[in-house]
Amino acid sequence: MEELLQELESKELMFENYKVEYIRLESGNILYSERLILIKKIAEKITGKFSLTKPEIVLGITFYENEWIFGINNKNNFLWNSHHTKPYSYSNSFGVKLAKTLVNIATFGDSNSKIIDPCCGIGTTIVEGLSMNYNISGQEINSLIAENANKNLIHYNLPPIVLNKDMHLITNFYDTSIIDLPYGIFSHTSLTEQKKMIETGKKISSKMILITFEPLEKIIEECDFKIIDFCTLKKGNFKRHIYICE
Template identity: 40%
Template sequence: MKHAFETKKSEFIYTYVRQVDEHDLCRLEMRAFFGFDRPANILKSTIDIDPSRSPFMKERLEILFSSTDWNDFLQEAERFVSHQTFKVTCMNSIALDKTEKIPHPERRVLERSIGELIQGEADLNNPAVDYGFVLHENRWYFGIVRESEPFWRYHLKKPHMYSTALSTRVARAVANIAVPHPAGVRAIDPCCGIGTVLVEARSMGIDMVGRDINPLVVLGSRKNLAHFGLEGEVDIGPIAEVEDTYDVAIIDMPYNLFTHITAEGQQDILTAARRITSKLVVVTIEPMDHMIKEAGFEIIDRCVAKKSNFKRQIVVCV
């Protein structure tokens, strides 16, 4: 029996824009956020994610009402009251799964049809609230729309960089895969290099600390954080010296010309990670499933992140 004080749980529609090489990484991020993925570029869930967190999300619609019939949809719009100035946008500006893109002139007509019915004051230039609607799987949805802001783009040019570092898009996705829901989660990047993942994590409010064995890159990581107005602890030293424990760790396995690491050294890093965390996300250019299992972890999910002919494995372990 339902009680009068119970309220319906909010539902959200997320739209995505990603390159072909990013599909697998995007779907791994979807699974981290929502517990499932879709091959399509649109997804519906009751889980509330800020679309600006993902480098792949385009928009999020918080659903207020819906209908399979356009005339019923218009009647719902006529009953809707906006207490703030508003504008209305049709989200079908791209093909969404099997729903074709609605041409620009037709979208404008539909937007005016909805906007003229809503009770309230429209403001196309500086609205207090943005409403949107979308046709998805033969059903019309209306709600509050929030566009993704590509904050990761602001981090493309860091004061300290090196060519083998993760791209900001991949780094942001990896941070989300490791910590999809940051509340109460403590994270560490114990081989943080110049802080590519650390910058993305801290910019999203993830409680992550950094560490690296190389004093020069630690200095670069600290300067990169400061450059973007971010705060975060970055210590010098190997992972073996970490005394605290964390909910999750991210290890972009050292491999480049500046870090001459042996297979034994890689195994030592993974074994030390088992001691300090219950969840691990490994980024590696070479297979190391046997090392991960030897360290005592179980692989629960994975994908390959591609960039042209260069591939990295993203491996999620517990």
């Protein structure tokens, strides 16, 4: 902390209408009284007007993994919360948080990473990928569903990029595919069909995130993929299996 305070002093920081906040994490919390002292010490090193009620700049301080971290705290604007209520949705769709998480796992934050959701349904993953500025493509074999996916994208001012195409016809190669295998109350997808889709996943991408409604470890390995991580998620009476494969 002493080091940090010295550094702040040497930088001669100046802000108008700023506020310093202690950012509470799951670990590294300190008492409220200590937080106030800390905030005061930091504020003393900054020139400018302090504003508690209408700050234009929020500076954050926190303690994480044995280090004090300080900087401008750009809060998430939470715009993606509106993605929960898409114009078109169906029971098989991913939740927004799951779609976001899958895109994060697929890209690891690399905006150059090329990803595809070749069975994208109404485009839950595509909405998240595009709104986080990732290079994501989407395909859907059912023309009505593909059309609705594009309407969802337009609704959020995103480009309607979903192609109405069979995934088995993809000729491009991607860093990662996110494949949510078709399943359903109305149509059953046989193991042979699911295997064919995993084989296509192998053909079109070096990494695959596979989402299934039944355990498919054996088939994944038969398709020459290695499972590097795995989890299950419960959705009502169903369980989703999520495999990260390379």
